[in-house]
Structures are given as C-alpha cells and as structure tokens.
Amino acid sequence: GEDVEQSLFLSVREGDSSVINCTYTDSSSTYLYWYKQEPGAGLQLLTYIFSNMDMKQDQRLTVLLNKKDKHLSLRIADTQTGDSAIYFCAEMPGGSYIPTFGRGTSLIVHP
Amino acid sequence: DTGVSQDPRHKITKRGQNVTFRCDPISEHNRLYWYRQTLGQGPEFLTYFQNEAQLEKSRLLSDRFSAERPKGSFSTLEIQRTEQGDSAMYLCASSHPRGKNTEAFFGQGTRLTVV
Numbered sequence: 001g002e003d004v005e006q007s008l009f010l011s012v013r014e015g016d017s018s019v020i021n022c023t024y025t026d027s028s029s030t031y032l033y034w035y036k037q038e039p040g041a042g043l044q045l046l047t048y049i050f051s052n053m054d055m056k057q058d059q060r061l062t063v064l065l066n067k068k069d070k071h072l073s074l075r076i077a078d079t080q081t082g083d084s085a086i087y088f089c090a091e092m093p094g095g096s097y098i099p100t101f102g103r104g105t106s107l108i109v110h111p
Numbered sequence: 112d113t114g115v116s117q118d119p120r121h122k123i124t125k126r127g128q129n130v131t132f133r134c135d136p137i138s139e140h141n142r143l144y145w146y147r148q149t150l151g152q153g154p155e156f157l158t159y160f161q162n163e164a165q166l167e168k169s170r171l172l173s174d175r176f177s178a179e180r181p182k183g184s185f186s187t188l189e190i191q192r193t194e195q196g197d198s199a200m201y202l203c204a205s206s207h208p209r210g211k212n213t214e215a216f217f218g219q220g221t222r223l224t225v226v
Contacts, residue, residue: 004153033214042115042202042217043154088153097142097206097213098167101153 004102006089011108018076020087020105027070028094034063034074035088037104043088046074076107084109115218117203123224124193131189132221136205143186144215145178146202147171154202160186193225 003025012018024032030051035043049056049063049072056063062075076083086104093100116135124130136143141162146154157176159167162183172178175193180186190197200222204215 031213035217040222042117042219043204045214045216048214092213097161097208098144098156098159099215100156101146103151103153 003100004089004091006102006105008103009106009108011110012079014079014081014109014111016079018079018083018107020074020107022072022089022102024070024072024089024091026091026093029091030094031092032065032072033090033099035090037086037088079109081109083107115203115205115216117218117221119221120219121222123226126195126225127192129189129191130193130223131187132201134186134203134218136184136203137216140205140207141183142206142213143180144204145186145188146204148200148202195225198223198225
C-alpha cells in the first residue's frame with residue numbers, strides 16, 4: 001500500500017458529511033475504487049470511478065477524482081453510525097489487473 | 112450466487128505446522144486473488160490467477176507459500192512451516208472482466224494465528 005496514501009483516522013458527528021481523501025502515484029491507473037471494511041469482515045466494494053471521469057455520485061456517496069494531482073476523495077452525506085468502518089482506496093494501474101490498496105482510513109461516527 | 116467463500120474463517124496453529132486455506136470464487140469469475148492483511152494495514156497482494164494459470168506472485172510470497180487453482184475454479188493457499196509472522200488475515204477476491212473494469216469482490220477472510 002505504499003503507493004496509495006490515506007489519512008488514518010477521521011471523526012465526524014452523526015448527520016454531518018464525511019470526506020475521506022486518498023492520493024495515488026500511478027498516473028496510468030484506469031480505475032480507482034473505494035472499499036469498506038467492518039470489524040472482522042472482508043472488504044465490501046462501495047464504488048469505483050473510471051479515470052476519464054471527474055465525479056461519480058451514487059446515493060449518499062460522491063467520488064471526486066483530480067487526475068492532475070492524483071487525488072481521489074469519497075464524500076459520505078448524512079453520515080450514520082452504521083458508516084463507522086475502515087475505508088480503503090485502491091488503484092488499478094494501467095496494464096495490470098491487480099488492485100493496490102492504501103492503509104485505510106478509520107471513520108468514527110459519534111452522536 | 113453466494114459471493115466469495117473462504118474456509119476456514121479462523122485457524123490457530125502451532126509454529127512449524129502446515130496450514131491450507133480454501134477459496135471459492137464467485138462462479139464464472141476467471142480472476143482470483145490472494146491478499147494478506149495485518150492489523151492497521153491495507154490488503155497486500157500475494158498472488159493472482161487467471162483461470163488455472165498463476166500469472167503473478169508478490170515478493171511477499173516466500174518459498175513456504177504455495178497457491179494453486181487446479182481447475183480454474185476454487186483455489187488453495189498453503190503455508191508450510193508456519194512462523195509467528197504469518198499471523199494475519201488472508202483474503203481472497205475474484206473478478207470477471209466487463210470491458211476494461213475488473214472490480215474485485217472479496218470473501219470474509221481466514222484469520223490465521225500462529226502460536
């Protein structure tokens with residue numbers, strides 16, 4: 001995960017928006033992904049964005065991609081306690097079929 | 112379709128013993144991945160199959176590790192002469208290409224504890 005960087009923790013109040021940031025290094029990455037992991041569980045694919053897009057919205061989730069800065073963000077609107085989990089950013093480098101993951105951002109939602 | 116299935120969910124073994132884990136991918140997914148995850152880290156790539164062919168192996172996959180996918184469906188990951196440093200969550204994922212996208216779906220993982 002050393003090529004994909006994320007801040008380790010984010011704490012938000014229930015009902016607020018959460019923004020989780022990620023930077024990646026491979027400019028040839030064609031797809032970028034967000035996964036969610038709850039304690040003791042595997043990873044759940046939340047959403048993905050193709051590199052020719054700037055934004056993708058899916059219900060409460062909004063993904064923003066700044067390809068010039070190699071910066072990806074995930075915004076969760078109206079954050080709920082059930083959103084508490086670790087969120088992983090992953091890139092799929094061009095010419096590869098192997099997702100590379102960051103260390104994950106632990107999202108803590110408090111009342 | 113029940114998703115990616117891994118067995119066992121938990122394994123405790125003594126140092127020096129051999130262990131084998133199984134992964135059943137989503138049916139018709141031709142790509143299968145093994146990752147290792149330790150506490151506080153993201154998944155680290157171990158190896159990747161396309162059908163029965165093992166196409167790539169990470170430097171993390173020492174000689175004590177071997178993975179197979181004999182018929183292009185389920186896969187096994189064996190660790191020989193386990194060491195305490197092998198304690199981790201072992202994750203399996205599968206994908207099926209749709210166009211250029213290959214979103215990977217993960218199983219629940221096998222948590223290995225070496226004592």
